Amino acid sequence: MMHDYDPSNPTHPCRRRSPMRFVLHILMAIVLGGALVLLFGTVVQYLWNAILPSVLGVGHLRFWQAIGVLLLARILVGGFHRGCHGHKRWGHRRSSWQQYEEWWREVGQDSYREYSAARPGSAPAAGRPEEK
Numbered sequence: 001m002m003h004d005y006d007p008s009n010p011t012h013p014c015r016r017r018s019p020m021r022f023v024l025h026i027l028m029a030i031v032l033g034g035a036l037v038l039l040f041g042t043v044v045q046y047l048w049n050a051i052l053p054s055v056l057g058v059g060h061l062r063f064w065q066a067i068g069v070l071l072l073a074r075i076l077v078g079g080f081h082r083g084c085h086g087h088k089r090w091g092h093r094r095s096s097w098q099q100y101e102e103w104w105r106e107v108g109q110d111s112y113r114e115y116s117a118a119r120p121g122s123a124p125a126a127g128r129p130e131e132k
Helices: 019-056 063-078 090-118
Strands: none
Touching: 019 063
């Protein structure tokens, strides 16, 4: 038997939010986060101690130092933003692409032909195919 799901119905079983479920999700996130920190810290420590002392002559790394290296790398390379903050989303990329298409139709084709014709020894530029 198929049930109709009405997303506007707040009493539907799929829409109810339990405080216990929320607490469970928080606990799972803490446990998973801790496990990932332990895993990545151990991997960094192992790789550092296996490679860098013999290659660069640096000292061995303890676990908490490996966690510090991970933290430092995260700060220097990626920051701590979550999700798409600071990154273009798909809709923005699409609109940028549409802006480029408009620019190409208005200015780009002619500019490219002039540039190609001005280059010594270059064959006539075909450019992008004309839109019909």
